[in-house]
Amino acid sequence: MRLHRAELFTVEMPLVSPFATSFAVQTHRQLTLLRVETDAGVGWGECVAMADPLYSSEYLAAAGQVISDFLLPRLRGKDLSASAVSHLLGPVKGHRMAKATVEMALLDAELRGASMSLSDYLGGVHDRVPSGVSVGIMDSVEELLAAVGGYLEEGYQRIKLKIQPGWELEPVRAVRREFGDIALQVDANAAFTTADVRLFQQMDEFGLLLVEQPLEDEDLTDHAFLAARISTPVCLDESVVSAKSAADAIALGACSVVNIKAGRVGGYLEARRVHDVCAAHGVPVWCGGMVETGIGRAANMALAALPNFRLIGDTSASDRFFTTDIITQPFVIEDGYVAVPRGPGLGVEVDEQALAAVTVARTEIAL
């Protein structure tokens, strides 16, 4: 497969409501899309980095520059296969979300040309996945209970609450009291320290499915220290950046569940390797979310269809975050599930008008 053209789209989409986490309050999702033209066809990749380096060290402007200046030049003139892209990009250190964007676009093009769905290519075994939702930090417990009630009404099978110091035991206790033993978990986005062990021991009374990334993103040993002192399973997100780092985390006892995000680990092929390493250790995984458009969401649904994705992910419908998605058939929740695309490649089509309405810049990359 040869790469003929590449174009970066800088996109800004308003969120249906502010989304607050321990690291930021978001009212819009800024993101970058990569559109490639190859002799196998057109492909799309979505960069999940945030505009600011607050979730991880990557940020959108840097990712766009790395894609243009260091990643695509390594593919110029080469006879490519998507599975070889990570090898060609390997010498570039870090910038996993940027690399994931390039690999994803070429994988989409290659699979469309081969009339194979991403789910089949990755080894998906389900044609729909259970849908979970991530609920932000709110101004009051009343507001939180109203939001959670609404999501349960929509059919979401699992609720994830964002927490931070000062917003932890009270909101979780209130949700438990109001809604009983629903599938419930929390995500701290690395906001706590080992000084908070007592707090997480108190959290044990709520019978949560897991506590996600309680401590700093570049830590494994403190997570192991915490995991040994609480009964709630520890799940890592930010700390797992590759299959090897997943193996290290498991070996150190830092986690017993892993949140897999293809962008965070460098692509959907590495995400499958993380899935396989976790399966080999009997560690269940689930598909995390990065407030993606329907393009990234389609790829996540394919990934979430793999057999060891045994916990419910942040596999929400398109309207969890956006009133209008940029694909022609937005993802919807039906009986608590979301359908896995079955068409070639990502199995979704970009809605050119909808995309144009949220595109703030288009940049052709010289190849």
Ligand SMILES: CC(=O)N[C@@H](Cc1ccc2ccccc2c1)C(=O)O
């Ligand atoms: C859905 C969810 O909770 N995602 C991430 C955190 C997150 C939260 C907010 C975001 C806003 C803009 C871009 C990326 C974002 C990622 C998580 O699991 O930790």
Ligand SMILES: [Mg+2]
């Ligand atoms: Mg998380």
